[in-house]
Amino acid sequence: MTVLPEAGTRREASASDRLRAVLARAAQVVGADRVTCPVTGLGPNVGLYRSRSVFGVVRPHTAEEVRRVVELFAAEETTAVLHAFSTGGNWGLGSREPAQDGAVVLDLSGLDQIRDVDVAGGWAVVEPGVTQARLARLLEGGERMLNVTASSAHTSVVGNALDRGVGLRHQRVEDLTGLEVVLPDGELIRVGWWPDPDRATPVYTHGLGPSLVQLFVQSALGVVTAATVRLLPRPEALRVVRLNFAPDQVEAATAEVRRWVAQGLARGVVKIYNEVAAGAYGGEPGRYLVHVCVDGTPEVVDALSGILTVEAVRSRAFTAVSDFDAVDPSAAHHDVAVRVERAYAGDPDPTDALFEAKTGRPAARLDEEGGFLFFLPLVPFSGAALARAHELIEQVRVESGIRCGVTFNALGADVVDCVVTMRFARDARDGGEAERAHRALDRLYELFTGEGFIPYRLDIDHTDWAGRLPAGTGARAFARRLKDAVDPHHVIAAGRYA
Numbered sequence: 123m124t125v126l127p128e129a130g131t132r133r134e135a136s137a138s139d140r141l142r143a144v145l146a147r148a149a150q151v152v153g154a155d156r157v158t159c160p161v162t163g164l165g166p167n168v169g170l171y172r173s174r175s176v177f178g179v180v181r182p183h184t185a186e187e188v189r190r191v192v193e194l195f196a197a198e199e200t201t202a203v204l205h206a207f208s209t210g211g212n213w214g215l216g217s218r219e220p221a222q223d224g225a226v227v228l229d230l231s232g233l234d235q236i237r238d239v240d241v242a243g244g245w246a247v248v249e250p251g252v253t254q255a256r257l258a259r260l261l262e263g264g265e266r267m268l269n270v271t272a273s274s275a276h277t278s279v280v281g282n283a284l285d286r287g288v289g290l291r292h293q294r295v296e297d298l299t300g301l302e303v304v305l306p307d308g309e310l311i312r313v314g315w316w317p318d319p320d321r322a323t324p325v326y327t328h329g330l331g332p333s334l335v336q337l338f339v340q341s342a343l344g345v346v347t348a349a350t351v352r353l354l355p356r357p358e359a360l361r362v363v364r365l366n367f368a369p370d371q372v373e374a375a376t377a378e379v380r381r382w383v384a385q386g387l388a389r390g391v392v393k394i395y396n397e398v399a400a401g402a403y404g405g406e407p408g409r410y411l412v413h414v415c416v417d418g419t420p421e422v423v424d425a426l427s428g429i430l431t432v433e434a435v436r437s438r439a440f441t442a443v444s445d446f447d448a449v450d451p452s453a454a455h456h457d458v459a460v461r462v463e464r465a466y467a468g469d470p471d472p473t474d475a476l477f478e479a480k481t482g483r484p485a486a487r488l489d490e491e492g493g494f495l496f497f498l499p500l501v502p503f504s505g506a507a508l509a510r511a512h513e514l515i516e517q518v519r520v521e522s523g524i525r526c527g528v529t530f531n532a533l534g535a536d537v538v539d540c541v542v543t544m545r546f547a548r549d550a551r552d553g554g555e556a557e558r559a560h561r562a563l564d565r566l567y568e569l570f571t572g573e574g575f576i577p578y579r580l581d582i583d584h585t586d587w588a589g590r591l592p593a594g595t596g597a598r599a600f601a602r603r604l605k606d607a608v609d610p611h612h613v614i615a616a617g618r619y620a
Contacts, residue, residue: 137199141202141226143198145178151191152181152182156183157179159178159179161178164176164179164218164219164227166489167219168493169214169217169494169581170560171216171217171219172583174219174220174225179229180228180229183233184233185233185347185348188304189310192307193307195613196307199611201224202224203224204225204227205221205227205228206345207230208278209251209276209277209278211274212285213273213488213492213496214494214581215580215618216581220617221618221620222615222616233347234256236256238317241261241266244266244355246350247317248279249347250278250347254278255276258275262469264356266353266354267469269289269354269468270469270470272290272477272529274477275474275477276485279294279351283297283298283339284298284338284339286579288391292391293539297352298327299326299350299351300314300316301314301338301350302346303344303346306608306611311344314334314350325352342609342615343614344608357389359422360389360415360417360463360467361416362448362466363415364413364443364445365411365414366441366443367410367439367440367441368408368409372410372508374437375505376505378433379392379414380532380535383532388415388430389415390466391533392412393412395410396526396528396529397410398525398527402476402479402480403458403479412440430445461476480543492548493545493555493559494545495544495546495581496543496544497563497567497570498539498541499540499570499578500537501530501575502536502538511528511530511573514569518562521565522558523558526542526566527545528543529543542566544563563584571591577591585617588620
């Protein structure tokens with residue numbers, strides 16, 4: 123007698139068979155050597171987040187291949203959703219991992235073409251696999267530069283911008299002028315500004331009618347296969363003024379820095395490092411470190427750096443001020459100062475010397491050997507608010523034993539992006555340091571949001587905070603309606619911000 127499987131088992135087997143069939147067809151699109159199935163996971167991640175279960179990995183190398191793969195999944199009812207990443211360098215937030223189990227992963231690192239560059243027009247069209255080092259190298263010595271980040275030179279330009287990463291000039295989402303997107307049904311569209319092959323048009327993101335670029339930022343409405351990014355004018359001269367202050371001067375010193383930003387004395391993102399984070403940049407032990415960039419013509423740079431020096435001394439909030447470290451080979455922090463100034467000028471260090479000083483490992487080995495978590499809230503730019511953030515960090519240290527590195531990135535005169543880093547040892551002798559770091563991360567979410575300091579990026583273990591944080595009236599429901607309308611079969615994974 124033949125025993126038939128129960129209905130549920132038949133349905134599961136049928137869904138599994140359909141998934142295998144779709145992956146087999148995907149292999150015909152991208153090549154059999156570019157599909158891995160089954161997989162036991164995506165490998166280690168630097169945050170030691172739980173590895174999600176994935177059904178397979180597909181590695182397309184053109185936008186057309188992405189379109190055809192998405193179309194295959196849209197045409198079949200499977201148990202899997204598609205999760206895309208660019209180069210996988212979302213360190214401290216989950217690296218390559220999807221937020222939920224049960225995904226098929228689209229590894230877009232093979233889409234690595236710089237399709238077009240117009241230096242005079244101030245734009246480049248790049249794919250997700252293009253790193254900031256590659257694009258910056260192409261622009262080196264020219265009149266335009268890339269807004270680079272302080273992360274590894276080998277991270278994705280597009281991926282970081284789509285997650286609202288912060289460059290040394292401004293938040294990188296401001297550099298996105300157009301996006302090429304594969305929608306959940308397999309249709310490829312372009313939104314925002316794109317170069318016209320027949321005539322030159324002004325670079326203007328919004329176009330006519332609703333501005334659609336932001337729909338695909340921190341979004342699960344499609345798979346981005348290319349972006350048009352702004353290239354910024356390269357300044358004729360540039361200098362970074364370094365200042366130190368004691369932790370008990372956080373309120374007074376940051377209020378003074380805020381005044382400088384509000385009055386236009388600084389260029390780009392002013393960076394304020396707490397006593398832990400400052401170590402990688404040669405900061406004095408037990409002191410905060412400030413980097414204030416000034417640029418323009420040589421005369422403007424001389425004038426602004428002189429004004430800042432006078433203002434810093436007059437305030438009596440700072441223990442040291444210097445504007446010559448990068449030009450004086452005998453200065454104690456000359457090498458670091460040179461690398462910092464070059465980064466503000468759009469040239470990331472291809473050796474990643476500062477990045478390795480901060481993380482303890484090269485980018486290529488970070489997920490396998492390193493250990494750190496990120497917490498990324500926004501804080502009002504006021505002395506009182508930053509002093510309160512300092513107190514909360516100290517409270518977490520007392521409760522957990524984890525000393526957090528903190529970088530305050532001034533995104534203007536009103537708001538600061540606060541990058542909190544929890545480094546930990548990951549070997550078996552660490553005495554539970556990784557667990558303490560994760561508990562510290564949980565506590566940071568509770569304490570900072572309780573003060574109204576809301577995160578602007580989430581890690582894969584705290585996706586539920588997207589629904590717990592305040593939003594505009596009806597905004598979350600409207601976003602879900604958009605998702606259901608554009609992706610009724612939920613082909614694209616919900617991600618960290620659903």
